[in-house]
Structure formats: structure tokens, C-alpha cells
Amino acid sequence: MSALPPIAIEGVAFWHTRMPGWTIARAVIRGEQDASATPAPRPTPGLLAPTERRRAPDTVALALEVAARACEAADRSPAQLRSVFASTYGDLGISDYMCATLAGTPTLISPTKFHNSVHNAAAGYWSIGTASHASYTAISAYRYTFASAVLEAATQVVCDEQPVVCVAFDVEAKGPLGTVAPSTGLLGVALVLAPPRGESQRTLALRVEQGSAADITQARSGAAALVAENALAPCLPFFEALAHSTPASVVLALSDHCLLHAQVSGSQ
Amino acid sequence: MSTLKFRPLRVTAYTVCSAAGTGRAATLSALVERRSGLTPNDFGASPLATWIGRVPGLEEQALPAAWAEWECRNNRLAWRGLVIDDFVDAVAAARERYGAERIAVLIGTSTASIGASEDAYRRLESDGRYPADLRRPIVHTPHSLGDFVQHALALRGIAVTVATACSSSAKVFGQAERLIRAGLADAAVVGGVDTLCGSTLFGFNSLELIASERCRPFDVARHGINIGEAAGFALLEREAGSGAWLLGYGESSDAHHMSAPHPEGVGARRALQDALESSQLTPASIDYINLHGTASLKNDEVEARLVADLFPSRTFASSTKGWTGHTLGAAGIVEAAISLIALESGWLPGTLNTGQLDPACGPQIRRENEQRRAQRALSFSFGFGGSNCVLALGRGDLT
Amino acid sequence: MSAIQSAGERELAELIVTALNLEGVAPADIEPEAALFKTGLGLDSIDALELALEISKRYGFQLRSDDENNLRIFRSLRSLAAHIERHRTT
Numbered sequence: 001m002s003a004l005p006p007i008a009i010e011g012v013a014f015w016h017t018r019m020p021g022w023t024i025a026r027a028v029i030r031g032e033q034d035a036s037a038t039p040a041p042r043p044t045p046g047l048l049a050p051t052e053r054r055r056a057p058d059t060v061a062l063a064l065e066v067a068a069r070a071c072e073a074a075d076r077s078p079a080q081l082r083s084v085f086a087s088t089y090g091d092l093g094i095s096d097y098m099c100a101t102l103a104g105t106p107t108l109i110s111p112t113k114f115h116n117s118v119h120n121a122a123a124g125y126w127s128i129g130t131a132s133h134a135s136y137t138a139i140s141a142y143r144y145t146f147a148s149a150v151l152e153a154a155t156q157v158v159c160d161e162q163p164v165v166c167v168a169f170d171v172e173a174k175g176p177l178g179t180v181a182p183s184t185g186l187l188g189v190a191l192v193l194a195p196p197r198g199e200s201q202r203t204l205a206l207r208v209e210q211g212s213a214a215d216i217t218q219a220r221s222g223a224a225a226l227v228a229e230n231a232l233a234p235c236l237p238f239f240e241a242l243a244h245s246t247p248a249s250v251v252l253a254l255s256d257h258c259l260l261h262a263q264v265s266g267s268q
Numbered sequence: 269m270s271t272l273k274f275r276p277l278r279v280t281a282y283t284v285c286s287a288a289g290t291g292r293a294a295t296l297s298a299l300v301e302r303r304s305g306l307t308p309n310d311f312g313a314s315p316l317a318t319w320i321g322r323v324p325g326l327e328e329q330a331l332p333a334a335w336a337e338w339e340c341r342n343n344r345l346a347w348r349g350l351v352i353d354d355f356v357d358a359v360a361a362a363r364e365r366y367g368a369e370r371i372a373v374l375i376g377t378s379t380a381s382i383g384a385s386e387d388a389y390r391r392l393e394s395d396g397r398y399p400a401d402l403r404r405p406i407v408h409t410p411h412s413l414g415d416f417v418q419h420a421l422a423l424r425g426i427a428v429t430v431a432t433a434c435s436s437s438a439k440v441f442g443q444a445e446r447l448i449r450a451g452l453a454d455a456a457v458v459g460g461v462d463t464l465c466g467s468t469l470f471g472f473n474s475l476e477l478i479a480s481e482r483c484r485p486f487d488v489a490r491h492g493i494n495i496g497e498a499a500g501f502a503l504l505e506r507e508a509g510s511g512a513w514l515l516g517y518g519e520s521s522d523a524h525h526m527s528a529p530h531p532e533g534v535g536a537r538r539a540l541q542d543a544l545e546s547s548q549l550t551p552a553s554i555d556y557i558n559l560h561g562t563a564s565l566k567n568d569e570v571e572a573r574l575v576a577d578l579f580p581s582r583t584f585a586s587s588t589k590g591w592t593g594h595t596l597g598a599a600g601i602v603e604a605a606i607s608l609i610a611l612e613s614g615w616l617p618g619t620l621n622t623g624q625l626d627p628a629c630g631p632q633i634r635r636e637n638e639q640r641r642a643q644r645a646l647s648f649s650f651g652f653g654g655s656n657c658v659l660a661l662g663r664g665d666l667t
Numbered sequence: 668m669s670a671i672q673s674a675g676e677r678e679l680a681e682l683i684v685t686a687l688n689l690e691g692v693a694p695a696d697i698e699p700e701a702a703l704f705k706t707g708l709g710l711d712s713i714d715a716l717e718l719a720l721e722i723s724k725r726y727g728f729q730l731r732s733d734d735e736n737n738l739r740i741f742r743s744l745r746s747l748a749a750h751i752e753r754h755r756t757t
Contacts, residue, residue: 002452051711054688089409090431095382099389102466106314107473108724111716114471115526118378119410119431124653127521133535135519136655137439140410140429148428151452152443159272159446176396177385180408208452210369210424255415257424258369475716476732527713 002208007157008201009264011074011165011192012242013066015043017185018226022069029221029243042186047078047129055112056125058171058186059091063122064129066190067167074192076163078130081192082156085123085138086149086168088231089181091116096175122169145170146189146235147252147260153193154206163194170231183231189239202242202267211259217250238262272449274546276515276666278508281358283349284605286498286592287321291352296609299617300637304591306482306494306621311464316473319482320464321496321593323348338416340381340407346416346461349499358503359421362455372453373418373427374443376436376460378597378652380429381412383465413461417501425453431597434560434651435519436460437500438600438659442517448506459501460598468495468596475527477564483594485561485587486568486633487622493562496593500601512608515644515660516547522654529650533570536648539656540578543646547660551579555642556616557632558603560650561587562594567650569628576630584640585632590620600649604659607645611663616640672699676748683744686721687714699745707743715741727756 012022019025020040027033043065045056056064063085071078089095094117101109115121120138127136141148146168153166169188173181196203217237219227227233234252241248241264250262285291287305288298298305307322309315326344335347350356362371384407388398397403406412414429426447430436437460444456462468472478472493479492504514519542522535529536544550557579559571568587575585588606595602610616618636625633647659672680672695680694683703687710701707704715718741719730730750734740740750 002450004450004452050690051709054690055713088411095385098382098467098471099385102386102470103389106312106466106470107316108720109470109474110720111474111527111713114467114474115713117467117471118433118526118652120433120651120653120655121526123432124521124526124655127523127654128525131523133520133523133538135539136432136521137430137443138432138655140414140431141427142406142409142411142415144427145411148426151426152428155446155450155452158450159274161271176389176392176398177408179397180385180388180403180405208426255418255425255427258426474720475713 004154004158004206006196006203006205007154008194008196009191009204010076010163010194011070013069013073013190014239015062015066015188016227019223025223026243029223029240031222035226048125052125052128055116057091057094057116059087059169060122060125062171062186062188063167063169064126066188067126067165070165070190070192076192079132080134082134082162082164083123083126083136084149084153084164084166085136086145087140088142088145088170089183090119091121092171092173092177092181092183096177099177100175143234144254146232147254151206151254151260157193157195161195163192166191166193168232168235184229187227187230187232189235200268203265205263207261208254209259209261210257213253215251215259216253274445274449276513277445277448277504277506278511279514279608280503280505280508280511281355282502282605282608283353283355284500284602285323285349285352286595286602287323287496288591290348292609295606296613296615298591300615302620304620306593312466316469316478317480318478319494321494321595322464323497335416335420337404337406338412340384342381342383342413342461342463343416345463345497345499346413347420349461349501350420355501356421359457362503362505363422366454368422368424370425370454371423372425372444372447372456373414373423374430374440374456374458375414375417376430376440376597376600377410377413378431378433378436378462379465379467380410381407382467383463384408386466417457421457432651432655433653434596434599435649435655435657436597436600438604438647438649438657439519441514441659442519444504445514455503455505457501457503460601461499462595462597463497464495479563482621483563483589484621484623485563485589485619486572486626486629488624488626490563490565490568493564494593496595498592498595498598498602500598500605502601512611513662515549515662516543517660518542518546518658520656522656524654526653528566529570531570533574535654535656536570536574536650539658543658543660549644549660554579554583554644554646556607556610556645557583557585558607558645558647559585559587560648561589561619563589568626572626572628572633575632579632581631583632584616584634584638586617586619586634588617590622600657603647604661607647607661611642611645614639614641616642670698675752676744679748679751680744682721682725683718686717697744700743703741703743722751726751728754
């Protein structure tokens with residue numbers, strides 16, 4: 001067993017096509033409100049300069065929206081924060097474009113789309129948009145992506161005693177790739193994690209243990225059905241815990257035999 | 269929260285497989301004998317006119333049956349990298365010592381097995397589905413690589429794939445150090461694998477970054493990169509009596525442009541600064557620098573200036589991409605391995621294929637090899653998307 | 668000098684706006700003689716590559732990035748449209 005000391009959750013953000021924001025997502029999770037009847041258009045990445053903004057694909061728009069909202073909620077300037085970006089599949093629309101174009105006319109690859117095909121595109125655009133020289137990482141861990149991202153961000157907080165924004169997202173699959181990499185809708189989440197500063201803060205204590213998928217926390221709220229077909233759905237139990245003000249224990253999978261226990265304190 | 273102090277880690281085993289050679293001994297021979305692994309591009313149906321670093325024989329070597337689910341070129345190359353230089357055995361011994369759940373797996377890549385999807389799109393069924401042999405979901409996600417390595421090594425703890433373009437398999441060293449420092453692991457398998465695929469060949473081509481001839485890092489007449497494929501791994505341990513050292517590292521972002529480096533090298537300088545600070549080294553104490561040196565116009569200019577500004581003239585700096593090509597997500601581990609080979613052998617590789625050095629270069633950047641006792645090395649990885657990582661590596665005593 | 672777009676310039680303006688996803692720019696509003704790069708429309712080197720690609724697909728000829736006349740060719744909507752007129756094969 002290995003455990004990290006508790007850290008603070010300073011900001012939370014959430015964006016889904018039918019729950020475009022943490023306020024509405026929290027209300028849907030708590031059963032206080034229905035999800036939006038109509039799908040929201042993808043967010044507009046306001047902090048990007050026009051040149052980057054017009055190039056941004058769905059993953060970048062989504063990731064930057066939740067990253068920015070989490071920093072706002074935490075009252076932290078983005079430029080100061082290290083960041084962890086995570087996605088199960090990256091930009092599936094761009095991947096479909098790349099594979100289709102390579103199969104037909106490979107010398108006619110769009111340079112802009114190639115830019116956007118790298119797994120660290122969102123992280124790169126974020127660093128450019130926030131003019132931040134702080135280090136970022138971009139990771140993937142299949143269905144364990146969100147749990148891995150939280151653990152990585154928390155480890156950075158503990159080691160470097162600095163706040164970190166943790167961003168995870170997955171988008172809609174397009175084309176034949178969708179038959180092996182299924183995902184629908186847009187789902188993005190973000191947390192600002194930081195060294196604890198005071199008793200009024202909500203804290204997160206993480207522990208890594210051996211265990212199986214049978215032991216993970218199941219999503220139970222009204223939001224579960226809405227996000228179920230998105231590749232990042234495994235994150236939902238964590239946000240269900242955050243949506244309530246009572247202390248909660250959430251178990252997520254980190255790999256086939258390894259579990260992340262997350263103890264969330266109560267909030268005011 | 270009490271401060272967890274950075275402490276150097278032992279590199280108790282490592283391996284590298286590239287176009288230059290399979291394994292450490294073969295790589296050293298290629299470096300000493302100035303034998304480039306680059307060959308004219310013959311990859312794919314209509315190969316671009318360029319040179320590549322192709323690892324021979326991957327087409328003939330399927331994965332063992334136990335790993336059939338992960339079958340693809342990228343994982344074949346990963347497997348080849350794991351079974352050389354007794355690396356699998358070293359990990360097995362560590363597994364006995366620490367427990368399978370206490371060894372983290374952190375592997376870098378840029379495209380993982382996207383090549384398998386590229387292949388599928390050329391052979392789609394009439395209903396738009398993938399051909400049956402490619403209908404294996406784990407292969408069509410970036411974590412194809414990290415997941416394969418974890419299973420192949422029978423490890424049961426933390427496993428993550430890092431994809432920050434050219435800095436990926438350097439950053440994993442830092443990520444491992446933090447996990448070990450925080451007590452979440454006692455050891456880590458770090459590494460990187462990238463294989464030739466249409467996405468990178470034609471993608472970099474669309475940005476006009478591909479050279480039609482052999483790449484010439486830091487040459488005044490350089491005109492672009494050659495793409496290479498490679499695999500490399502290292503075993504990092506907190507407590508071990510012998511081995512090389514990860515002395516420190518630094519990471520930063522350029523915050524400038526997705527495909528061009530910051531013109532003043534702001535991010536690179538910051539990563540370098542942090543690497544020196546964490547390893548408690550000064551520029552004067554560095555014997556060898558393995559430069560990023562891709563032979564792109566912009567990278568080499570920025571990097572040459574940085575080295576000329578900050579290092580004394582005795583520092584020996586070179587790019588080894590003339591031997592391996594730019595191995596993208598594997599560049600970090602390959603060049604860390606080459607740095608360790610240089611420290612251990614006393615053979616410092618120069619810069620292959622390069623004729624006349626760009627005037628921006630200072631005396632540090634060398635074309636010829638040199639035999640020189642070296643204890644402390646830096647490896648630079650400056651990536652697409654502005655992600656920078658500098659590793660400080662060493663051999664011998666810590667003081 | 669006419670500040671009104673010719674038919675060829677209008678077609679190119681539409682291609683530019685679409686290919687580069689220029690938000691809030693109507694093709695008809697691109698001044699034929701105004702700078703395309705750095706100032707004016709503020710396009711950069713990636714946009715140049717993207718435009719070269721789209722132009723090659725639409726008009727069937729390759730714009731070369733090492734053409735020493737590129738500064739002149741790419742200077743404005745008018746100069747680029749004129750260059751296309753001279754070299755198009757489709």
C-alpha cells in the first residue's frame with residue numbers, strides 16, 4: 001500500500017454536450033435538474049489568440065474550456081501552474097482525417113491538421129494561450145486515463161509543493177476508427193490541485209492498492225447514462241463525489257490489477 | 269506537508285535498439301565506426317524522397333503468441349527492445365525484490381500504433397469496418413504501448429503512456445523519479461518506442477521539415493529532419509549498489525508555437541537551468557551533451573546559440589541523429605542511452621553527416637568522435653508543441 | 668488600382684477564409700491590395716503552407732516554398748490571384 005498526503009482541491013470544472021459546466025453537471029448529478037435538452041455547441045477557447053483559436057480542433061476547445069474554468073474557480077493564474085493533460089484517444093476526428101488522407105492522398109496532409117494530431121496538442125495550445133513556461137505533460141492510459149491523470153497531478157503537487165491543473169477529455173469518434181475506438185459526445189473535466197493551505201479547503205487523499213475492476217465505484221447518478229458512451233466515462237464517480245458536500249470514498253482503476261482509492265473530504 | 273527532497277536514482281539496466289544497431293554493444297560499434305543507420309526511404313507504398321532510420325526485420329518478427337492481442341509494428345519494436353541486453357531479466361529480478369506492484373511502467377511515444385489504423389484504412393471492409401486482423405481495440409489507442417510493456421514484463425502497478433512528442437521518453441525519467449520520491453513505487457521501467465508510419469513521415473512533410481537527403485545536424489546547409497524508429501528502456505531504482513545515475517532533470521514549455529521553437533530558446537534554457545539545479549551541477553562540470561539537433565533550420569539555430577552562450581569551450585556537444593534519425597517519442601530514451609554508453613565507454617560521438625558547422629555554433633559542437641573520460645552528461649529533448657526536457661546523467665561516485 | 672475584387676480574387680478570398688477558418692472575416696472584405704502576411708490579415712508560415720496545399724488541390728499546380736518570388740506572390744490577394752491565373756491547370 002502506498003499513500004500520498006492529503007492535498008487540496010481548489011477548483012473543479014466539467015463540460016459535457018448536455019451538461020456544459022460544473023454548475024449544471026453538479027445539479028444533474030444531485031438530481032436537482034435535468035440535463036440540457038439540446039446539445040451545446042463546442043466551447044470557444046477564449047484565451048487563445050485568433051491565430052490559434054481558428055486552428056483549434058474539438059479536443060483543444062474542450063480541454064482549454066475546462067482548464068480555464070478550473071483555474072477561475074481556484075482563483076489561480078494559469079500561467080503559474082504546471083499541467084497534466086490526459087485523453088484516452090486524443091482527437092479522434094483528426095485521427096480519422098489523418099488515416100483517411102494517408103490512405104488516399106498522403107502528400108496532401110493539411111499542416112494544420114497534422115499540428116493538431118499530436119497527443120500534446122491541447123497542452124501545447126494551453127501553454128501558448130496562457131503564455132506559460134511551466135512544464136506540462138500529456139498522457140494516456142486507456143480506460144484508466146482519468147485516474148492516472150489525477151495520480152500524476154497529485155504526485156507533482158506533493159513533490160514540488162506547487163499547484164497543478166489536471167485536465168482530461170475525450171471527444172466523439174468519426175469514421176471507421178470509431179468501430180475500434182468508440183466514444184460519443186464531448187466530455188472534459190479539470191481540477192486544480194494544490195498543497196493544502198487551510199482547514200476550509202476540500203481535500204483529496206489518494207492511496208494506491210492492488211485490486212480488481214470488480215472493486216471500482218460505479219456511477220449512480222442521472223449523469224451516468226449521459227456520459228456512458230464517452231471514453232472518459234470512468235471519471236464520473238469521482239465527480240459524483242465532488243458534487244455532494246459530504247465526505248466520500250471513490251475507487252478508480254489505475255491498471256488491470258491496481259486501484260486508486262480517493263478519499264474526498266466534506267466541503268462547506 | 270513536509271518537503272520530499274529529490275535524490276538521484278540508479279539506472280541499473282538499460283537497452284536501446286535503433287537503425288544504428290540492436291543493443292548497446294552494436295550501438296557503440298556504430299558510434300565508434302561512424303556507421304550511420306540511415307537509409308533511403310523505402311517505407312510504405314509511395315515512399316517520400318528522404319532518408320529514414322529503419323530497424324530491419326520487424327516485418328518478419330511477429331510478437332510471441334501470448335501477446336497476440338497487442339500485435340502491431342510498434343509493439344514488435346517494443347518487444348525487441350525489451351528482450352535485448354538482458355533487460356527482461358533485470359526487470360524480473362527487480363520484480364522479485366520489490367514486488368510486481370511496486371514497479372511503475374512509464375513509456376513515451378508520439379504515435380504509438382497509429383500505423384495499425386493507417387493500415388486498416390487501406391483495407392477497410394465493404395461495411396466500413398476494420399479488417400478482422402486489426403479489430404483489436406487496445407492497439408488503436410495511445411496506451412497500446414504502455415499497456416503492452418506492462419503485460420510483457422508481468423508488472424501490476426502504475427502504468428502510463430506519455431505522448432509529448434519529442435520530449436516523451438525523456439519526461440518519463442522525471443515522472444518516475446517523482447513516483448519513487450513520493451513512495452508510490454520503488455522502481456520504474458521507463459522508455460520509449462516510436463515506429464515509422466505515414467502520419468509522421470507525411471505529417472512532417474506537410475510542414476516542409478523533412479530533408480530529401482541524409483540529415484546534417486548543425487550544418488550550415490542543413491534542410492530538415494530524417495525520421496527514425498527506435499525502442500529503448502531503462503530500469504530506475506531508488507536503492508541499488510551500482511549502475512549509472514539519473515542525477516537530475518528539468519522540464520518546461522516554450523509557450524511560443526506548436527511547430528517552431530521559441531527563437532530565444534526561453535523554454536530550453538529554463539529546462540536546462542532546472543536540470544543543473546536539481547543535479548547540483550554547473551555547466552563547467554558537464555563533460556558531454558547529447559543535443560536535440562534534429563537538423564531542422566530553427567531547432568539547431570536556437571540550440572547552437574544556447575550551448576555557445578552557456579557552456580565553456582571544453583564541453584563536448586553533439587547530435588547523434590545522423591546515426592539514428594529523429595526517433596520522435598523514442599528520442600529521449602535513445603539519446604539518454606547513447607549518453608550513458610558514451611560515459612561508460614569513454615567514446616564521445618561527434619555529429620555524423622555534418623560538413624560545415626553553422627556559424628551560430630560555438631566550439632562545443634563537435635563533428636568528430638573523441639575518446640575522453642567523461643562522468644557527467646546532459647541530454648536535450650525539445651519537442652513539437654514546445655515541450656522541453658533536459659536529463660542529467662552520470663557514472664561513478666556522486667560527489 | 669481597383670479596390671474591388673475581381674471574380675478570381677473573390678474565389679480566392681473564399682478559399683482563404685474557408686481553408687484557414689478565418690473567423691469574422693467575410694471574403695468580400697479582404698482588400699485586394701492589403702497585406703496577407705504579418706500585418707493586414709496577419710497570416711503566418713503555417714497558413715502559407717495550408718494555402719499552398721489548398722491552392723494545389725483546387726488549381727492543380729504546386730506553389731513552391733523555396734520560390735524566391737514568394738514574398739511578391741503572397742503579398743496580397745491580388746498578387747496571389749494573378750499568380751494563380753497564370754499557372755492554374757484546372
